Amino acid sequence: xxxxxxxxxxxxxxxxxxxxxxxxxxxxxxxxxxxxxxxxxxxxxxxxxxxxxxxxxxxxxxxxxxxxxxxxxxxxxxxxxxxxxxxxxxxxxxxxxxxxxxxxxxxxxxxxxxxxxxxxxxxxxxxxxxxxxxxxxxxxxxxxxxxxxxxxxxxxxxxxxxxxxxxxxxxxxxxxxxxxxxxxxxxxxxxxxxxxxxxxxxxxxxxxxxxxxxxxxxxxxxxxxxxxxxxxxxxxxxxxxxxxxxxxxxxxxxxxxxxxxxxxxxxxxxxxxxxxxxxxxxxxxxxxxxxxxxxxxxxxxxxxxxxxxxxxxxxxxxxxxxxxxxxxxxxxxxxxxxxxxxxxxxxxxxxxxxxxxxxxxxxxxxxxxxxxxxxxxxxxxxxxxxxxx
Amino acid sequence: xxxxxxxxxxxxxxxxxxxxxxxxxxxxxxxxxxxxxxxxxxxxxxxxxxxxxxxxxxxxxxxxxxxxxxxxxxxxxxxxxxxxxxxxxxxxxxxxxxxxxxxxxxxxxxxxxxxxxxxxxxxxxxxxxxxxxxxxxxxxxxxxxxxxxxxxxxxxxxxxxxxxxxxxxxxxxxxxxxxxxxxxxxxxxxxxxxxxxxxxxxxxxxxxxxxxxxxxxxxxxxxxxxxxxxxxxxxxxxxxxxxxxxxxxxxxxxxxxxxxxxxxxxxxxxxxxxxxxxxxxxxxxxxxxx
Numbered sequence: 136x137x138x139x140x141x142x143x144x145x146x147x148x149x150x151x152x153x154x155x156x157x158x159x160x161x162x163x164x165x166x167x168x169x170x171x172x173x174x175x176x177x178x179x180x181x182x183x184x185x186x187x188x189x190x191x192x193x194x195x196x197x198x199x200x201x202x203x204x205x206x207x208x209x210x211x212x213x214x215x216x217x218x219x220x221x222x223x224x225x226x227x228x229x230x231x232x233x234x235x236x237x238x239x240x241x242x243x244x245x246x247x248x249x250x251x252x253x254x255x256x257x258x259x260x261x262x263x264x265x266x267x268x269x270x271x272x273x274x275x276x277x278x279x280x281x282x283x284x285x286x287x288x289x290x291x292x293x294x295x296x297x298x299x300x301x302x303x304x305x306x307x308x309x310x311x312x313x314x315x316x317x318x319x320x321x322x323x324x325x326x327x328x329x330x331x332x333x334x335x336x337x338x339x340x341x342x343x344x345x346x347x348x349x350x351x352x353x354x355x356x357x358x359x360x361x362x363x364x365x366x367x368x369x370x371x372x373x374x375x376x377x378x379x380x381x382x383x384x385x386x387x388x389x390x391x392x393x394x395x396x397x398x399x400x401x402x403x404x405x406x407x408x409x410x411x412x413x414x415x416x417x418x419x420x421x422x423x424x425x426x427x428x429x430x431x432x433x434x435x436x437x438x439x440x441x442x443x444x445x446x447x448x449x450x451x452x453x454x455x456x457x458x459x460x461x462x463x464x465x466x467x468x469x470x471x472x473x474x475x476x477x478x479x480x481x482x483x484x485x486x487x488x489x490x491x492x493x494x495x496x497x498x499x500x501x502x503x504x505x506x507x508x509x510x511x512x513x514x515x516x517x518x519x520x521x522x523x524x
Numbered sequence: 525x526x527x528x529x530x531x532x533x534x535x536x537x538x539x540x541x542x543x544x545x546x547x548x549x550x551x552x553x554x555x556x557x558x559x560x561x562x563x564x565x566x567x568x569x570x571x572x573x574x575x576x577x578x579x580x581x582x583x584x585x586x587x588x589x590x591x592x593x594x595x596x597x598x599x600x601x602x603x604x605x606x607x608x609x610x611x612x613x614x615x616x617x618x619x620x621x622x623x624x625x626x627x628x629x630x631x632x633x634x635x636x637x638x639x640x641x642x643x644x645x646x647x648x649x650x651x652x653x654x655x656x657x658x659x660x661x662x663x664x665x666x667x668x669x670x671x672x673x674x675x676x677x678x679x680x681x682x683x684x685x686x687x688x689x690x691x692x693x694x695x696x697x698x699x700x701x702x703x704x705x706x707x708x709x710x711x712x713x714x715x716x717x718x719x720x721x722x723x724x725x726x727x728x729x730x731x732x733x734x735x736x737x738x739x740x741x742x743x744x745x746x747x748x749x750x751x752x753x754x755x756x757x758x759x760x761x762x763x764x765x766x767x768x769x770x771x772x773x774x775x776x777x778x779x780x781x782x783x784x785x786x787x788x789x790x791x792x793x794x795x796x797x798x799x800x801x802x803x804x805x806x807x808x809x810x811x812x813x814x
Contacts, residue, residue, distance in 0.1 A: 176544040184699040186706035
């Protein structure tokens with residue numbers, strides 16, 4: 136019964152299992168419902184286990200029971216087309232120079248205009264919003280001053296990343312693999328006896344009782360608690376956009392792991408300079424110098440970033456990509472000071488291993504043991520964090 | 525048509541329940557599966573269990589979960605220290621281990637001769653492994669005590685209600701075994717009904733003004749904790765007790781401390797929203813707007 140509904144749900148990415156489906160069948164056979172409305176709620180209560188999927192469920196339900204095709208919003212549809220990157224069109228330097236750079240406001244206005252005109256998917260070509268191609272809109276294309284919509288930043292020329300808002304959700308709970316990451320993070324611990332004496336020390340109790348000629352003498356001791364303090368520094372720069380989801384999952388897991396004694400986190404763009412930031416928009420600054428003074432060396436430091444930037448951003452004074460940063464000390468010196476101050480540091484790189492062949496990745500890798508931001512890489516990193524240097 | 529054994533729970537006079545939630549409760553009773561309830565704080569998750577117990581005239585057992593709670597504690601505790609202590613004096617027979625086995629909340633619910641309502645409150649407070657440790661026990665409603673070689677099996681499957689604030693992810697295996705319902709924040713109409721259940725003698729004008737101001741406050745996204753149902757009821761009670769006049773409710777939001785519990789929210793309101801209200805008040809007195 137309704138087996139196709141099950142398939143529709145799976146298609147709409149609602150995580151339904153056979154167990155739950157059988158449960159629904161049992162409920163139906165017991166006559167729990169008398170009309171379609173009740174079926175809607177019954178099936179939702181049994182099949183959907185998070186309000187995050189309520190919307191997916193609604194879409195699937197409509198499609199199955201009314202046969203109505205549900206058109207998504209046009210802007211979402213456009214983002215959808217752009218999700219899978221096509222092979223980049225290769226342009227000669229000459230051709231690229233031919234394209235005039237528009238200024239930013241002009242670009243935005245033009246974008247809105249074409250969004251209104253465009254009604255179908257469009258790849259390649261020079262005018263419409265789509266993949267590849269030389270129009271200033273879309274992604275994977277080459278236009279010196281283009282607005283990138285979704286996709287990966289391949290040309291790394293984009294003035295503004297349209298999907299930047301994805302970072303906003305760092306703090307929200309994500310359901311995907313947060314749990315797995317958390318399980319690994321639990322390994323970061325250093326148990327020491329702190330707090331009130333609330334645990335019975337069995338061995339000492341037996342000893343004391345024997346000495347006391349059988350008169351029971353209870354010996355209490357402090358229970359063991361995790362004494363680990365963690366400092367998380369995250370790159371939220373433009374080149375990190377493709378890894379936004381992964382990074383936010385990692386953040387979510389670390390932030391909600393209640394077992395650390397202390398958990399501090401800061402953001403930076405591409406490299407650590409004179410200031411670190413308390414928010415993703417990088418408005419609330421804290422001086423790095425100050426942090427190095429107040430945070431004890433026993434903080435376990437996890438840096439997350441792709442370590443990929445122009446060489447001068449790392450090695451030059453005033454090399455920071457953000458103009459207002461105007462750093463007196465080159466980024467590499469700040470990284471070195473961080474690595475020297477804290478006894479345990481690791482760098483997690485969300486980029487895949489084969490793309491690490493880059494001068495700045497190499498330089499940073501010499502300062503910090505670098506691991507891939509995958510479950511395996513994380514496990515190795517955690518091992519590194521708990522052993523003595 | 526519904527079967528006769530369905531539709532057992534019809535709500536109770538002290539709790540306003542939506543149709544879907546009522547159905548979810550009944551499904552969970554019929555299938556004997558635990559009902560997992562999620563929703564914003566103050567939407568009455570815990571109250572639901574009380575209402576079920578009240579409506580069906582069954583006893584309620586509450587197991588409050590803390591961060592240190594272990595799954596084992598819910599089943600039983602073997603009080604070895606008491607036994608050791610007793611063994612020193614000849615007046616009790618310590619060979620009978622049974623008297624040192626103390627059933628936990630879950631154990632009590634299983635062993636009870638009548639069906640009752642079991643509330644496991646705020647399951648997400650506990651360790652991340654906690655729900656997994658209870659999988660089998662909640663599924664089969666049975667567990668084994670090796671010390672006395674005895675199996676406790678539920679005579680009547682208790683009606684289990686589990687609440688969660690989504691502080692931690694619950695494991696998939698656990699979720700698969702539950703019926704799930706998310707309590708949405710009530711809309712103004714439902715809220716009016718809810719307030720009337722708690723404060724039956726409230727005047728219509730006061731309620732309308734209070735609700736208007738309340739929902740306006742909830743629209744401010746910058747609050748760390750938005751005021752919820754329980755705060756609203758406290759506030760209205762305070763308004764009645766203080767004899768505050770109607771026009772002051774919306775113009776200056778008196779007794780705001782009952783609605784905003786976080787200091788930062790309070791400060792934010794006083795500086796930002798407070799200013800706006802101030803200027804509106806000035807305008808109401810006919811003074812020039814600047």
